[in-house]
Amino acid sequence: MNNKGTLFVITGPSGAGKGTVLKEVIQSLEGLYFSVSATTRQPRVKEVDGVHYHFMTHERFEELIANDRFLEYAQYNGNYYGTPLDPVEEHLEQGHDVILEIELQGALQVKKRLPKAVLVFIAPPSFEELERRLRGRGTETEEVIQNRLAIARQECAHMDEFRFIVVNDEVDAAADRLRAIMLSCRCLRENLDFTLN
Amino acid sequence: MNNKGTLFVITGPSGAGKGTVLKEVIQSLEGLYFSVSATTRQPRVKEVDGVHYHFMTHERFEELIANDRFLEYAQYNGNYYGTPLDPVEEHLEQGHDVILEIELQGALQVKKRLPKAVLVFIAPPSFEELERRLRGRGTETEEVIQNRLAIARQECAHMDEFRFIVVNDEVDAAADRLRAIMLSCRCLRENLDFTLN
Numbered sequence: 119m120n121n122k123g124t125l126f127v128i129t130g131p132s133g134a135g136k137g138t139v140l141k142e143v144i145q146s147l148e149g150l151y152f153s154v155s156a157t158t159r160q161p162r163v164k165e166v167d168g169v170h171y172h173f174m175t176h177e178r179f180e181e182l183i184a185n186d187r188f189l190e191y192a193q194y195n196g197n198y199y200g201t202p203l204d205p206v207e208e209h210l211e212q213g214h215d216v217i218l219e220i221e222l223q224g225a226l227q228v229k230k231r232l233p234k235a236v237l238v239f240i241a242p243p244s245f246e247e248l249e250r251r252l253r254g255r256g257t258e259t260e261e262v263i264q265n266r267l268a269i270a271r272q273e274c275a276h277m278d279e280f281r282f283i284v285v286n287d288e289v290d291a292a293a294d295r296l297r298a299i300m301l302s303c304r305c306l307r308e309n310l311d312f313t314l315n
Numbered sequence: 316m317n318n319k320g321t322l323f324v325i326t327g328p329s330g331a332g333k334g335t336v337l338k339e340v341i342q343s344l345e346g347l348y349f350s351v352s353a354t355t356r357q358p359r360v361k362e363v364d365g366v367h368y369h370f371m372t373h374e375r376f377e378e379l380i381a382n383d384r385f386l387e388y389a390q391y392n393g394n395y396y397g398t399p400l401d402p403v404e405e406h407l408e409q410g411h412d413v414i415l416e417i418e419l420q421g422a423l424q425v426k427k428r429l430p431k432a433v434l435v436f437i438a439p440p441s442f443e444e445l446e447r448r449l450r451g452r453g454t455e456t457e458e459v460i461q462n463r464l465a466i467a468r469q470e471c472a473h474m475d476e477f478r479f480i481v482v483n484d485e486v487d488a489a490a491d492r493l494r495a496i497m498l499s500c501r502c503l504r505e506n507l508d509f510t511l512n
Contacts, residue, residue, distance in 0.1 A: 238502075244512055274511045282502045283509055296500050301495035305435075305479045312480055314471045315441055 122309040125232060126300060127218045129225040130240030131270030133251045135286040136219055139240060142293035147300055151209040153218045156182070159197040172202065190220065190227035203227075213298060213311075222273045229279070231261040236303060238296065239280035245271065245289040319506040320407040322429060323497060324415045326422040327437030328467030330448045331485040333416055336437060339490035344497055348406040350415045353379070356394040387424035390459065398425075410508075412497060419470045426476070429469065433500060435493065436477035440484040442468065 130136045144150060156172040158179050169171045174182075179198045182188060191200025201218055207218050218228065228235050242248035248270055254264050277283060281298050286292040303309060322375045327333045341347060353369040355376050371379075376395045381461060388397025398415055399406050406413050415425065425432050439445035445467055474480060479496050483489040498507060 241509070241511060245434070258454055277511070278504060280504060282499070283507050285507075285509060289459055295498060298495035298498035299502055301492060302479070302499035305481055305492050305496055307475060307477060309481055310480050310482075312482060314438060314474065 121213045121261045121304065123212065123214045123309050124300070124303045124309060125206065125210060125216045125218065125235040126277060126303075127220065127228050127230070127235050129220060129222050129237070129273070129280070130286075131242065131248065131273045133248045133270065134240045134242045135289060135292065136240045138289055139286055139292045139296055140217070140219060141287065143297045143300065146293070147297050149214055150300070151205075151214045151216050153201055153206055153216055155199055155220070156188075156191075156202050157197060157199045159195075159199075172217070188282070189218075190224040192223055193220070196238075197236045198252060215303070222276055226276070226279065236282065236299070237280040238282045238284060238299060239277050240286055240292070240296075241274065241277060242270075242286050243285055245274075262296050264291060318410045318501065320409065320411045320413060321497070321500045321506060322403065322407060322413045322415065322425070323415065323500075324422045324425050324432050325437060325493075326417060326434070326470070326477070327483075328439065328445065328470045329468065330445045331437045331439045332448070332486060332489065333437045334483070335486050336483055336489045336493055337414070337416060339486065340494045340497065341423045343490070344494050346411055347497070348402075348411045348413050350398055350403055350413055352396055352417070353385075353388075353399050354394060354396045356392075356396075376507050378446060386415075386428060387421040389418070389420055404407050416455040419473055423473070423476065433479065433496070434477040435479045435481060435487070436474050437481050437483055437489070437493075438471065438474060439467075440482055441486050442471075 128136055128140065137199070154172055156174055156179065158174060158176050161173050165171065176198070183191065186199040187203050189203045192199060201224065201239065202219065206216050222310055225237055229237055242251070249267055252258065252266055254298065284292050284295045320328065325333055325337065351365065351369055353371055353376065355371060355373050358364065358370050373395070380388060384400050385397040386400045386403055388395055398417065398421065402415050422434055426434055439448065442464070446464055449455065449463055481489050481492045
């Protein structure tokens with residue numbers, strides 16, 4: 119069997135719980151490949167090249183842009199961030215599912231470029247709950263929290279452009295739903311290499 | 316919330332294990348409504364009207380056909396069998412998912428009539444395994460078995476007309492896949508009545 123892999127693009131506002139939900143899904147579903155982003159920013163302490171990011175120079179990043187080697191990319195605070203195309207394509211061809219956990223603008227870029235990508239929006243149950251979660255961390259200033267909430271509202275306004283919505287009201291239930299989305303895509307006729315003999 | 320229900324049409328050859336797989340799925344997913352077929356054949360011992368079938372006269376059945384009250388119907392051995400449309404529509408409108416476990420020809424009729432229906436084919440891993448399962452019951456004559464195998468081959472030739480394929484190699488895994496298909500449809504943007512406030 120050589121099934122076709124699916125590209126899953128997972129997006130959602132800060133505080134929606136993408137990371138926690140994804141962590142649970144990885145533990146209950148095999149054959150998932152996590153895309154590692156490339157960036158031109160400096161590695162932080164404990165960050166490992168090729169694991170947390172592919173760290174590279176501005177020159178190298180722009181060379182890859184010129185050669186169309188990014189599935190999506192953007193600039194934040196003077197640094198580039200992007201998804202290298204080649205490893206994604208290689209894993210898909212090998213029949214693996216690929217997960218991109220990226221920002222909204224990147225997700226919409228991927229959707230344009232690869233319409234078959236499956237876009238999933240992880241949503242908080244309400245803005246009130248989102249605010250509670252952001253405050254609950256207790257590590258941010260009021261300004262940072264208000265800024266995150268404003269960005270979250272902008273991001274959530276694009277929810278309808280996603281194929282699937284996973285409301286993260288409760289982590290286990292949300293992980294169950296995200297896992298179901300991934301598992302079901304493997305059962306799509308067009309993805310399943312199955313002949314009855 | 317008033318989510319939209321999905322109509323799932325489950326088909327597969329005799330011996331593929333539809334019943335066993337569905338039984339497991341019902342135990343792990345709430346909000347599923349099983350459509351009860353109508354028939355003009357006589358009830359067997361222990362069959363309860365409205366539970367196993369809606370038993371009705373030829374005249375009544377043909378009146379319902381004339382009034383377009385069947386989602387699909389067919390004749391076998393001089394008796395009618397069909398899926399009453401009204402309860403299906405009512406449950407879908409209430410946001411329930413509806414399951415039809417029906418024969419191939421009925422499934423293809425439903426697909427024509429309701430293109431949004433989600434067709435799932437439960438397939439045996441191989442014809443060899445299917446034969447083994449049919450023989451394993453030990454209750455059928457060779458003629459019956461050969462007849463079932465011939466019908467199974469005809470049915471499986473239509474597998475590509477189904478959106479999803481669930482290969483029943485192992486009941487738990489197959490039930491997990493079918494449940495995933497059902498749960499994922501609830502997360503489709505168009506089915507989920509969710510507004511972030």
